[in-house]
Amino acid sequence: MTVVVATGNAGKIREIEEALGGLPWTLQGLGDVPLPPETGATYEDNAALKACAAALVTRLPALADDSGLEVEALGGEPGVYSARYGGVGSDVERNVLILERLRRETNRRAKFVSVVILAYPDGHLETYRGELHGTLLEGPRGENGFGYDPLFVPDGDTRTLAEMTVAEKRAISHRGRALAALMDAHRSGPPPRQTSTVE
Numbered sequence: 001m002t003v004v005v006a007t008g009n010a011g012k013i014r015e016i017e018e019a020l021g022g023l024p025w026t027l028q029g030l031g032d033v034p035l036p037p038e039t040g041a042t043y044e045d046n047a048a049l050k051a052c053a054a055a056l057v058t059r060l061p062a063l064a065d066d067s068g069l070e071v072e073a074l075g076g077e078p079g080v081y082s083a084r085y086g087g088v089g090s091d092v093e094r095n096v097l098i099l100e101r102l103r104r105e106t107n108r109r110a111k112f113v114s115v116v117i118l119a120y121p122d123g124h125l126e127t128y129r130g131e132l133h134g135t136l137l138e139g140p141r142g143e144n145g146f147g148y149d150p151l152f153v154p155d156g157d158t159r160t161l162a163e164m165t166v167a168e169k170r171a172i173s174h175r176g177r178a179l180a181a182l183m184d185a186h187r188s189g190p191p192p193r194q195t196s197t198v199e
């Protein structure tokens with residue numbers, strides 16, 4: 001089956017293509033299909049908005065990820081607003097902002113959350129979720145990945161996500177886990193029609 005990857009985020013596209021290599025799917029980019037504004041209050045709402053919009057326009061199944069970083073000492077911020085945090089324009093600026101807000105803060109605990117939704121043109125949705133717990137450094141390390149990766153050291157490792165390859169990150173990450181659950185569900189064809197959520 002041909003599946004539209006409903007994101008303009010180059011880092012996510014790279015990770016989704018690498019992760020889904022084992023499925024007999026042809027992945028197609030968004031082309032000039034516009035994505036709606038993220039007006040939802042939850043990752044699930046926003047992922048559904050993006051996936052449904054792409055599925056409706058293309059008449060193909062479409063996959064979207066909505067994700068975010070939840071910082072304990074910031075009461076779970078930036079969370080659903082991770083992509084627009086502080087209203088600043090770049091990943092580097094958002095990293096600087098997080099570091100400033102956490103200056104002198106000893107609780108560096110945080111988690112990434114990813115919700116992946118596969119939407120079919122008839123309106124049916126499959127939902128998959130993954131989380132990754134870890135700590136935030138006091139300065140960036142590593143050149144790979146995107147977003148907050150240079151600040152985030154997953155539990156059980158000493159490297160940041162930005163010091164890992166795409167495959168190493170996928171094996172442990174929030175998005176990798178959500179996509180692994182999707183792959184499991186699709187291993188022998190499309191799963192029976194009921195919403196599946198995996199932590």
Ligand SMILES: O=c1[nH]cnc2c1ncn2[C@@H]1O[C@H](COP(=O)(O)OP(=O)(O)O)[C@@H](O)[C@H]1O
Nearest residue numbers: 007009065066067068069082083146147148149
């Ligand atoms: O795996 C990750 N590593 C680093 N940052 C991430 C990751 N997943 C999500 N984020 C952060 O959360 C934001 C999630 O953005 P969102 O899912 O709303 O839309 P986007 O696809 O337009 O970026 C990203 O822009 C990034 O800042």
Ligand SMILES: [Mg+2]
Nearest residue numbers: 038046066080
């Ligand atoms: Mg979002």
